[in-house]
Amino acid sequence: MFRRFVVAAVLASSCLTATVWAQAPTTVIPAAPAPSKPVVKKPAPKPNAAKANTAAKQPAAMETGPCRLGVISAIGGRFSVEKFGPTVFETEFNEIPIEDWGLDDIALARVRAASGADPAIRKISYPKGSFEPFYNPKSRLFPDPSERLPAIVRSITSNANCERYLVVTRFKAELQGSSLVLDGIGAYSRGLGSFARHSHLFANVAINLIDGRSYEQINRHFANFGSNLAESMRLTEDPITKLDNSQFPDPPAAASNNATLRERTRALVAARLDRALPGYLKED
Secondary structure (H helix, E strand, O other): OHHHHHHHHHHHHHHHHHHHHHHOOOOOOOOOOOOOOOOOOOOOOOOOHHHHHHHHOOOOHHHOOOEEEEEEEEOOEEEEEEEEOOOHHHOEEEEEEEHHHOHHHHHHHHHHHHOOOOOOEEEOOOOOOOOHHHHOOOOOOOOOHHHOHHHHHHHHOOOOOEEEEEEEEEOEEEOOOOOOEEEOEEEEEEOOHHHHOEEEEEEOEEEEEEEOOOOOEEOOOOOOHHHHHHHHOOOOOOOOOEEOHHHOOOOHHHHHHOHHHHHHHHHHHHHHHHHHOHHHHOOO
8 A cells, every 4th residue: 555655656746747847938049140241331433534634625715706816836846956066077956855845835825915815816736747848848849839838727727717827837047147057946055165155045936827718828028127127236145045054955855854944945935926926916
């Protein structure tokens, strides 16, 4: 009897334990959240450089409308460096490229200044090398009309429709009182030794007028006759042309990076144009 009671008690205890385990709540440990990816901010789109440049290069308002005078300048691009000694064997000639000196821009600026910033005056651009036939003609004995200014101007102004064209070019000229030739715009040094030698700037600039319809050259032989005569009779040296020997480019290639030489040359070209332009800008 006692054994039966013990067995019953053990069975009851086992059932109770199983019931407790069955009813116990199961604790679920949540998984760690996946690390979130950092938010990468996209850079703001940069402005299109090509569009910006295009907008900056839009033609000014003054380049539209009727054109009374088209200005074509073909003096820039090269600088002559010439040395003259006692004999021909000490003579040297060099041409130095100076594309960034802006000499052709001076021509347009001086024309506009002399005409009171007339909006009917327009700069005429042209392809590089257009004036090569004029400066270095192939024909010698029989001049070729295609190498003259009227033909060249006609070829580069087909859409310009200006009443007239003012063309600025350089030319060769003899140094006064000698047979030495000064070519275009540049600097020359003459003499032998540091004490006997002297240096100067020069700017041989010519102005031509061409009719915009017939493309015939308009002669102004006596334009500024009085001022030219006075200049030729000058007894003292023009201070703007005087160049210290230390400023003369030696070697010649040093001219292109010489800031003093650049500014002095620009001032000389402007002075030459200011003296010559009035006779070509007056109305007939």
